[in-house]
Amino acid sequence: MKDIPYELIARYFAGECDDDEVRQIQEWSRQNPELMDEASMIWEQVPAGEFTPDTEQALLKVNSRLDAKKMPAGRRILLWVSSAAAVVLILIMVGIFKNEPSGEDERLYPHEELAFYTNDEKTMECMLPDGSKVWLNRSSILYYPKDFGTNTREVQLSGEAFFDITPDTGKPFLIRANGTLTHVVGTSFGVKAVKDAAEVIVTVLTGVVKFSAKEKDEKIELKQGEQGVCHLEELKPVKNENPDLNLLAWKTKQLVFKQTPLSEVAQLVGDVYDVPVSVDESIADLQLNSTFDQLSLEEVMQIIEMTLQIQIKRENGNISLTR
Numbered sequence: 189m190k191d192i193p194y195e196l197i198a199r200y201f202a203g204e205c206d207d208d209e210v211r212q213i214q215e216w217s218r219q220n221p222e223l224m225d226e227a228s229m230i231w232e233q234v235p236a237g238e239f240t241p242d243t244e245q246a247l248l249k250v251n252s253r254l255d256a257k258k259m260p261a262g263r264r265i266l267l268w269v270s271s272a273a274a275v276v277l278i279l280i281m282v283g284i285f286k287n288e289p290s291g292e293d294e295r296l297y298p299h300e301e302l303a304f305y306t307n308d309e310k311t312m313e314c315m316l317p318d319g320s321k322v323w324l325n326r327s328s329i330l331y332y333p334k335d336f337g338t339n340t341r342e343v344q345l346s347g348e349a350f351f352d353i354t355p356d357t358g359k360p361f362l363i364r365a366n367g368t369l370t371h372v373v374g375t376s377f378g379v380k381a382v383k384d385a386a387e388v389i390v391t392v393l394t395g396v397v398k399f400s401a402k403e404k405d406e407k408i409e410l411k412q413g414e415q416g417v418c419h420l421e422e423l424k425p426v427k428n429e430n431p432d433l434n435l436l437a438w439k440t441k442q443l444v445f446k447q448t449p450l451s452e453v454a455q456l457v458g459d460v461y462d463v464p465v466s467v468d469e470s471i472a473d474l475q476l477n478s479t480f481d482q483l484s485l486e487e488v489m490q491i492i493e494m495t496l497q498i499q500i501k502r503e504n505g506n507i508s509l510t511r
Contacts, residue, residue, distance in 0.1 A: 304330045306347075309462075311438065316343070319354040320361065323439050346383055350393075350439040352376045364402060368418045368425070371398040371407070378436045389428070390416045391435050399425045443480040443488075450474040450496065454509060457492075461485040468510045471498055 193216060199205050200213045217224040304314045304324055312324045316332055318341055324330060328347025336342075336359065345365040353361045355374025363370040365381030368388045375395025381388045390399050392410045399416040400407040401423035408425045410416045415431035418424065433444040437460050445453055451472040458465035463485065474496050480488050489507065493500045501508045 302332055302334060304332075316341075318356065318359075318361075321352040323350040325349065325438050345379055345381055348378070348380045348382065348438075350376070350378045350436060367402050367420055367423060369400050369402045371400070372396075377410075378439065380435065386420055388418045388420065389432075389435065391431065393436065393440075401425065441480075441482045445476045445478050447475045447477060450476060450492075450498075450509065453492065457485070457488060458507075461488075463505065463507060465507045465509070468508070471496070471509065471511050474498070 193213065196205065196209060196213055196216075200210065205213065304312060304322070306312045306324045306326055306328050308327045311326060314322050314324065314330070316322060316336075317334070318336055320341075322330055325348035328345070328349055330347075330349060331344040333342070339359065340362055341356070341359055342362045342364065345363055351361075351363070351372075353372050353374050353376070357373055361372045361374075363372075363379055365379055366383070366385070366388050368381065370377075370379055370390055372395065375397060376393045377395070377397050378391045378393070379388070380391075390397060390410060392412055392414050394412055396412075397410045397416075398407045399410055399418065401418060406424065408416055408427060410427070413431075415428040415435070416425050417428045418426075433446075434442075434456055437443050437456065441460065443456065443460065449472065451467050453476050454465040454467045457463075476492065476496060478491060478495060480491070483491075489500050492498070492509070499510045501510060
């Protein structure tokens with residue numbers, strides 16, 4: 189039940205599966221006929237010409253159809269657009285995500301809950317009902333209500349996300365994540381709350397953020413450029429005196445290296461640009477001092493190559509760094 193082949197379902201309905209993948213989805217369908225029938229029914233209601241890589245618009249279309257169908261409370265069909273097929277990924281049910289948040293954080297809106305979801309390959313840009321923008325990193329889930337309440341705007345995060353919040357002084361924005369609470373009015377910041385991690389990290393890009401453990405009164409205030417860490421065993425947030433300057437690089441494409449070993453540089457560049465980067469052991473300890481501000485992968489590689497006097501090899505989508 190939990191091994192739902194999300195992307196495979198999307199490509200199957202789009203007619204983009206090969207024979208082996210068709211057999212896989214048919215076998216899964218035999219084991220899960222109810223889920224497959226529901227997916228098929230939703231697919232048939234949406235004309236193929238409506239599909240678009242615009243995730244936000246496509247999500248609104250699907251959610252409107254769900255409202256019209258009056259699905260049972262507690263169930264939601266969510267949307268994900270495959271970059272390969274540009275089609276809707278049909279079936280995700282609340283409570284069966286691969287990286288579902290722990291039981292410590294109960295669903296905020298159990299009967300009117302929607303969610304954005306990313307797999308381990310792609311990030312996603314999405315928009316909330318109040319106009320706030322969120323960028324989800326890989327393998328992340330953001331739960332949010334169909335409509336925010338009159339007093340606050342609350343969401344729940346499992347994974348990593350960057351928020352650009354629409355200001356509303358009368359309705360603060362709250363993010364619950366792994367037993368922590370991030371409180372803002374209108375600002376931009378990142379929250380890293382990976383399931384089973386020992387800490388939650390908040391990094392402020394602009395504005396001011398208040399950060400606390402969920403049930404504690406003790407809060408810390410974080411301003412532009414500051415970073416807060418809450419160790420989950422202690423549930424006491426503190427300012428990080430040596431903040432990770434690259435924690436938001438996956439979103440901002442701004443990388444800062446200060447005497448950083450080439451092995452670490454390669455790991456971060458690979459994560460940010462979504463490409464495998466390997467380093468020969470003989471040069472893994474070379475150190476790089478450089479700052480990259482929204483450069484292309486090719487530009488970054490050229491600068492590293494010239495700075496450290498090494499060779500960059502590209503083959504089958506992989507990059508290797510050698511002496």
